[in-house]
Amino acid sequence: MQSQTKNNPSTKNEIRLRVATSNRDDELATFSISYGYEEEKSKNKTPGKWVKYGESITIMGQVFNGGNFYFGGKLSSLDGYTTEASLVDDSLKIEISPSSYEGESLGYWPKFISLKPKERGAFLSWLSGNRNDPDTPLGYVFIYFYGLERRITVDSIKQAVDDDEFKSLFDEVLRLKGIYGASRSFSNYATRLLEIMCLLRPHIVSNPALEKIPQRDSLLFKYRLSTTVNDKKPIPAELALDWIRFFPDYNLKKPARRCGYEFSQMFIRLYSKKYGDGIVVKPNKTRLRIEYHPASSSLRGISLPQQDLPDPSNLKGPVNKLIAIAEECTAELDAYSRYLAKPDASQTDIEAVLLLPDEISDLGDALGLGEFKKWADDAISIKKGLVDVEEFWSYTKTPLPSKINKKEADLIQSLAQKAGYGIAPDTRYHHTKTSVDGKLVLFPEGHGKYFEPSKAYSEMGMVLRLGAMVATIDSHVDQAELNFLVQLIDHDTNLSPTEKQSLHAYLVWRLNTPSNIIGLKSRIEALGKTEKKAVSRILVGVAMADGKIDPEEIKQLEKLYTLLGLDKTLVTGDIHGISSSKDGLRRSSSQSETTSSPPTSFQLDESILAIHESETKDVQGMLASIFVEDEPIIEYDDSTTGSTNTEEEVGIDKQHYILFEGLIRKDKWTREEVEKLCRDLGLMVSGALETINDWSFDKVDAAVLEEDGDAIYVDQEIVEEIEG
Numbered sequence: 001m002q003s004q005t006k007n008n009p010s011t012k013n014e015i016r017l018r019v020a021t022s023n024r025d026d027e028l029a030t031f032s033i034s035y036g037y038e039e040e041k042s043k044n045k046t047p048g049k050w051v052k053y054g055e056s057i058t059i060m061g062q063v064f065n066g067g068n069f070y071f072g073g074k075l076s077s078l079d080g081y082t083t084e085a086s087l088v089d090d091s092l093k094i095e096i097s098p099s100s101y102e103g104e105s106l107g108y109w110p111k112f113i114s115l116k117p118k119e120r121g122a123f124l125s126w127l128s129g130n131r132n133d134p135d136t137p138l139g140y141v142f143i144y145f146y147g148l149e150r151r152i153t154v155d156s157i158k159q160a161v162d163d164d165e166f167k168s169l170f171d172e173v174l175r176l177k178g179i180y181g182a183s184r185s186f187s188n189y190a191t192r193l194l195e196i197m198c199l200l201r202p203h204i205v206s207n208p209a210l211e212k213i214p215q216r217d218s219l220l221f222k223y224r225l226s227t228t229v230n231d232k233k234p235i236p237a238e239l240a241l242d243w244i245r246f247f248p249d250y251n252l253k254k255p256a257r258r259c260g261y262e263f264s265q266m267f268i269r270l271y272s273k274k275y276g277d278g279i280v281v282k283p284n285k286t287r288l289r290i291e292y293h294p295a296s297s298s299l300r301g302i303s304l305p306q307q308d309l310p311d312p313s314n315l316k317g318p319v320n321k322l323i324a325i326a327e328e329c330t331a332e333l334d335a336y337s338r339y340l341a342k343p344d345a346s347q348t349d350i351e352a353v354l355l356l357p358d359e360i361s362d363l364g365d366a367l368g369l370g371e372f373k374k375w376a377d378d379a380i381s382i383k384k385g386l387v388d389v390e391e392f393w394s395y396t397k398t399p400l401p402s403k404i405n406k407k408e409a410d411l412i413q414s415l416a417q418k419a420g421y422g423i424a425p426d427t428r429y430h431h432t433k434t435s436v437d438g439k440l441v442l443f444p445e446g447h448g449k450y451f452e453p454s455k456a457y458s459e460m461g462m463v464l465r466l467g468a469m470v471a472t473i474d475s476h477v478d479q480a481e482l483n484f485l486v487q488l489i490d491h492d493t494n495l496s497p498t499e500k501q502s503l504h505a506y507l508v509w510r511l512n513t514p515s516n517i518i519g520l521k522s523r524i525e526a527l528g529k530t531e532k533k534a535v536s537r538i539l540v541g542v543a544m545a546d547g548k549i550d551p552e553e554i555k556q557l558e559k560l561y562t563l564l565g566l567d568k569t570l571v572t573g574d575i576h577g578i579s580s581s582k583d584g585l586r587r588s589s590s591q592s593e594t595t596s597s598p599p600t601s602f603q604l605d606e607s608i609l610a611i612h613e614s615e616t617k618d619v620q621g622m623l624a625s626i627f628v629e630d631e632p633i634i635e636y637d638d639s640t641t642g643s644t645n646t647e648e649e650v651g652i653d654k655q656h657y658i659l660f661e662g663l664i665r666k667d668k669w670t671r672e673e674v675e676k677l678c679r680d681l682g683l684m685v686s687g688a689l690e691t692i693n694d695w696s697f698d699k700v701d702a703a704v705l706e707e708d709g710d711a712i713y714v715d716q717e718i719v720e721e722i723e724g
Helices: 117-128 138-155 163-180 184-200 208-212 219-230 237-246 254-258 260-275 316-332 334-340 350-354 358-367 369-383 389-396 406-419 455-471 479-490 497-511 520-525 529-546 551-563 568-581 606-627 654-663 671-681 685-700 716-723
Strands: 014-020 028-034 049-051 057-059 062-064 069-071 386-388 421-424 439-444 668-670 705-708 711-714
Touching (some): 049 138, 062 117, 117 138, 138 163, 138 184, 163 184, 219 237, 237 260, 237 316, 254 260, 254 334, 260 316, 260 358, 316 334, 334 350, 358 369, 358 406, 369 389, 369 406, 369 439, 386 389, 389 406, 389 439, 406 421, 406 705, 406 711, 455 479, 455 497, 455 529, 479 497, 529 551, 529 568, 654 685, 668 671, 671 685, 671 711, 685 705, 685 716
Antiparallel strands (some): 014 028, 049 069, 386 439, 668 711, 705 711
16 A cells, blocks of 8 residues: 555545445445544744754754754745645644654654654654654654755755765764665665765765666666776676676576675676676667655655666676576576575584685685695695695694595595695595594695596606505615606606696605505415516615615615515516626716615616606506506306305305495496496496495494495495405
């Protein structure tokens, strides 16, 4: 009913309806619906005047110093039918009441002259104070606001308001909005009035906050857009973003609304990346109309000065370009938005920071990544990137886990990558992981978003693993051994700069991590004599890199041969064979012929290095076939599990064992992938995973598979325990 009463100028403020109560036309009922009270007849003939701020006036024996209201007996509304709604007339009946008093006549369009005596008293009590009680009935605030509205939209246009007062009125409306803006109605009217003031005297008042998120009917936005187009200037990114929010035929989706700041930043960056300074829109024929819809019923028919400007706000062509960018931003923010929708989720959570799209990943600096980057840079410059896992983990702001499984390794890699670093070991490329009490190596820039390791990279990684085992065999890494391994990387022309950087970090990690032969022994035992010989040459070649072989090193090599399933009696023969093929190792001039005297300085003959590299190349291809993970290939004939893998011996039936052997080829699977494997074997996913985990518990007292949403993780440490 409020919408009907807005256009009714009747002083009785009443609408009458006749409604049929039966089928007989003569049986009608009449209802009266009132939205106010009749104006009390005033005998006050004093013309209404504006009381300025700071001007003192006495009403009912009370002094008013705040001003900013009309006072008197005669001041008509613009339509000429009624009295100005905000006019304070002290000749009317007034009963002093507390400002909290709320009577029934405070309707949709309250007027001072239509209030009851106690309500007038309550309004004057509020007007005489600081006018800042947020619990004041909103009708009183609106009556006061009506006066400000008239002063601005009528008197100021007639030049009856100087610039100082205009600025003071602007500040007062802004103050009221801050106090009573919880009312959506009041906030909208106040915002619109502030916009009009910015348009009327832009050299006097402005407020950037009004332009940040404009309402869909924002006059200030439409004016800015119109003047930009009229001047044939590019639409800047911020204005383009406002256009998206303003456009009536497009609604921002949930990620854009839930993550408003992130969406804004991403939109601005993508827009600037695609259009530079912005798109240029040709002025259209539709003209801009500045229409102001006042809150006061006394100001119907108000007109404002108009400029001859185009109105491009509803043009679909340029907006479609902006919508395409908005949709891209929305899609990129979807995962981040869904995380923030979880109970107790926060933007400062490391999981949230890691879900930020790459275009705005720097926003994470303020959420903790900045501190992490400083720590990482210091570690790289001072310690070659070598850090403790425990210290690294502290930046995830989560408790230290008992061990590093697939999920923990993914988190480490994601945090480093989001901050702009690479990590070693990276399970995706180095095929191993660290431990809770172990080390990590950080390096700048990282592998990059689209890194795909080459065959040469994988082969060199295997060589470095074996080389590091030999170099650390006596718990001390000789500089010559280190230089030999470093130069193997640097001299390989098949490696890209990124691959070399990654391998250097991996080498540092290997040299600072206890030797680990998990997975190596069983694989090498399965090799033929030729392949085993190639592995032995790698081990001896690294040991000889420092130009000498000590008896202690020979003993250590024999132990290592044994651990890897090689014949330890071949060590001395391998050393002699490699030495003979090189015509001996070059010694430094000051070194004696005895093996007990160490060289005074490291000198590695380039020809010897070349021979080492040549031999290394010969076996790299073979090593890759031994150590690099392949995609799972599941055979279904009886030979799959082998003669020893009977159900009685392994503790699980053939189909589930085949599935287990297929799954352990990768650390992470999608549920869809596992469903396909199970379907081919005639198994159901949930039951199969449960059966394998029950079997795993029987063998090693731990589950080997873990479900997390649509992902299924394989715990390779448990796999190693199962396989013995």
